[in-house]
Amino acid sequence: MQTSFNNMQRSLETLRTNHNDLTARNNQLQTNYNNLQRSNVKLQTTFDQVQGNYSSLKRDKDQLQASYNTLKQERDQMQTSFNNMQRSLETLRTNHNDLTARNNQLQTNYNNLQRSNVKLQTTFNQVQGNYSSLKRDKDQLQASYNTLNIRRNLLQIGYNLLQKDKERLQNSYDIVKTEKEQLQTNYSSLATSEEQLQKKIDKARRRMVCQTGWQKFDLSCYFVSTVKKCWLCSRRDCVAKGGDLVVIDSRGKQEFINSLLKKGEHAWIGLSDRIIEGDWTWVNGDPVTTTYWEPGQPNSVYGEQDCATFMQKSSGMGEWNDLGCDNKQIYICEL
Structure with a gap:
């Protein structure tokens, strides 16, 4: 760009020189024109003498006018070029x-880089000083790594063998x-069956004949109280007699219990959900498999009806109802 600028500068000087020359020529032409004008005055007075040369001078004048116009156009073009x-x-x-x-910014960046390069060179010299020590440590670590790698491969083989043995075992x-x-x-299953059979055998041996006031059904004896007590008190009395509140686990026993009670009587049986609400279980721990609930029961009004009572029905085989355990009812013991 500097070279182009210099070339343009020289071209501009050349154009200025040409312009000055043209200006001088133009002035010269103006002078000549003035001289011609004066000559024309003289020639006018001597018109008759120079009448024969008029045509020639007119042609010269026209040529000069054409040259003048051309120079003017060139001057205008040069002015435009100059602008x-x-x-x-x-x-x-x-x-x-x-x-x-x-360039100044680049110079500044260069100076900054130069200073950074000095710092890096100093750091490199420090690192170079530690390189030998690090190389020795690396060689020692490489030797240790090779030894450990061999031991690891041996251990891997042993581990694979142990893994296969473990899978087989x-x-x-x-x-x-x-x-x-x-x-x-x-x-x-056999122990449970044996225990149940043993209980039946024991009952059969002990209860060939029930005690006075007890009634026999199948292998058990049953007692209907004449007094009314709460559910827990009723159970305590049955336990004191050597039994517990009755457990009903068959249709035949349901019908038999119904026959023990008077018309419309209610009696406690060994069924409750006192431990877990809604989880009804018998006093001997057996789950409830067959139920004879009255329709809509158990409804556990206010969550306080946790004990089951037997309701005698004249037609049918009786139904169960849930009742508050503190209520007093007669009860049925099973031995």
């Missing part, structure tokens, strides 16, 4: 100023555990 070059010069100056500012353990659980289930 354009002036604007270009201003643009170049603006660009020069921008480049100067950018786990499979064997699962099979044995399944067999054990099955045997435990079978044993529990």
Whole structure:
């Protein structure tokens, strides 16, 4: 851009020189024109003498006029070119100023980088001083790593063998555990059956004949109280007699209990949800499998009806109802 600017500067000087030359020629022409004007005055007086040369002078004048017009056009064009070059010069100056500012910024960045480079060189020299020590440590660590890697591979092989043995043992353990659980289930079932049979045998041996005031049904004896007590008090009295509140686990027993009571009588039985609301269980811990609830029962009004009472029905086999345990009712004991 500087070179172009210099070339343009030289071109501008050349154009100025040409302009000055043209101006001088124009002045010369003006002088000649004035001289011709004066000559014309003289010639006018001697018109008759120079009448023969008039045509020639007129042609010269026309040529001079044409040259003058051409020079004027060239001068106008040169003025236009000069204006354009002036604007270009201003643009170049603006660009020069921008480049100067950018150059200054680059110089500043270069100086900053130079200072950073000095710091980095100092740090590099420090790192270089520690490199030898680090290299020795690295070599020692590499040797230790190689030794540990060999040991790890050996341990991995041993681990894989142990993993396979563990899987075989786990499979064997699962099979044995399944067999054990099955045997435990079978044993529990047999133990429960044995216990139930033993109870029936014991009852059969002890109760070939029921005590006075008790009535026999199947292998058990049943007692209907004549006094009224709360549910818990009723149970305590049955336990004191060697039994407990009656457990109804069959249709035949339901019908038999219904036959023990008078028409419309209510009596406590060994069923309650006193421990967990809504979880009705018998006093011997057996779950409730067969129920004879009155329609709409149990309804546990206000959540306070936790004990079951037997309602005698003349037609049918009786129904159950839930009632507050503090109510006093007659009760039925089973032995």
